[in-house]
Amino acid sequence: MLFPTLAFAVFFLIVFCGHWLLIRHAVAWKLFILAASWFFYAYWDWRFLGLLILYTVVNYSLALASYQSGTPPRRRWVALAIVFNLSLLGFFKYYGFFTVSAYAVCGWVGLRCPLPLLDVVLPIGISFFTFQAISYVIDVHRGLIEPAHSVIDFAIYKAFFPQLVAGPIIRASHFIPQFYQIMSVRRIDAGRAAALIMGGLFKKVVIANYIAVNVVDPVFGNPWAYQGLDVLLAVYGYAVQIYCDFSAYSDIAIGVAQLLGFHFPENFNAPYFARSVREFWQRWHISLSTWLRDYLFFSLLGTRLGASRYALGLCALLTFLLGGLWHGAAWTFVLWGALQGLYMTTEFLLAKLLVWMRAGRPLPEGPVMRLAQRMAVIHLICISHLFFRAHSITDGVQLLQGIMGSWHGAVLLTFPAVLALIIGFLTQYMDGTRCAPIWNWYNRLPAVGQGLLAAVVLTIVLALGPQGVAPFIYFQF
């Protein structure tokens, strides 16, 4: 069930009414929210609901076992949970990738080993709820949170529909305390919720879809047919498209949760305004980057690798490599991760070098320096995104070469395309609290005015958008 569809509109109306009508009856409310979330997930493919339930029961049981046991056995439960989660993720997401890669390696060394190739269907959202489950078990193990009071409570956390299929990756430490206090919620920040939902719909339905169809897909679908300005436009276009697409999903999810009385942390904060790659990762898909930092990077630093001289760089590189692989089972994603790791490591070393060269004095600040830093970051990210989107590394290299080709006769460079790119880039101003005065103004409107304004904005968005709604990019992860 996609957010910008009639099916979701009907679903949400029922859930919204049921949620607030049953809020005083804890058991009925829990069962209702759980049933609604499971229905939301089963709407794609009911067969995978069993997998979600399996994840729920196993992780709840292992976290509880870890909590109730002494220190040495506790580690075993956590290890078992991680192995379980990663095994399922590995099977569903990476089986085909590793089989094909192993077959290729065997071919290179002259071995003929026929490996069974299964047609495994990827359950939607598996990467997100695997990470969520791992964070829950580890947080319980580290003593950061207490286990959920019952398997139903944990199942609601696991399946809560706004964040189920494409994040943001909400931690149990954030969700479960709110969940137990939901009955005490008296006020809803409807202004922020409406702005997030309508802004998200605008970014997805109008900007991301338009750029995808008219700029990005033609070039990435046929990299040999375009060169010069067309390729450059597609590369910039993809940077805007992926931001608008993914931040739109996060914004709508946060807005929908807000209408139900839950507040989720922000997942994007104007990432293309970052002045360093490190800062970019503090602004882009924040729930994933903090997850990778807390559960992978710090864990790697704690191993023997962390004791080496180049620990930070190596651990950052490895974290991003695995983060790249998390996005998808393809070498293009691995290369994307490697590039991010390389950027971070190089930036770290350069910063050290600059400090040494300037004897500790900071770099001069000023608008030109800030603009140069931002431009450098955007272009580095665009290069990595190019491989993220390309069908293969060869295609990516071809596109990079294509930029160097003739800049005459660009066919995709149209006024609407450039306008969509600029507006898409400027939508970053909607992140954070930059629009707070508008939210407050909206909250002061009468209910009829709020409904009318939101309906008019929705109508404009739907009218400007193309026929049909393409799925969100992050659904495939």
Next chain:
Amino acid sequence: MKEMSDIGAERRQQGHGQTIIRTAAAVLCFYVFAGLLNGEALRHDVELMPYGGRRDVCVALVKPMAWLSRVTYLGSFRSWIEKSVRKADMAAPNP
């Protein structure tokens, strides 16, 4: 790296927002107005769905809204915007 900033929690502490009753009223008004403004377009979209139970339910659901939208001329707002931006040129692939 900075921690995730929870704007929702910060604003709740600052007392921003409105009562649940008012929010519910706004949501219901939104559905009514959205239905009136998009009724005809929705019926058109729904009729393009593949034949089956799901389509029948959607058509039955949308029909009264489409009628009201046509009778009140509110649906013409959307069709006016669509004509203005020549929507036929912007066909996105279906999921």
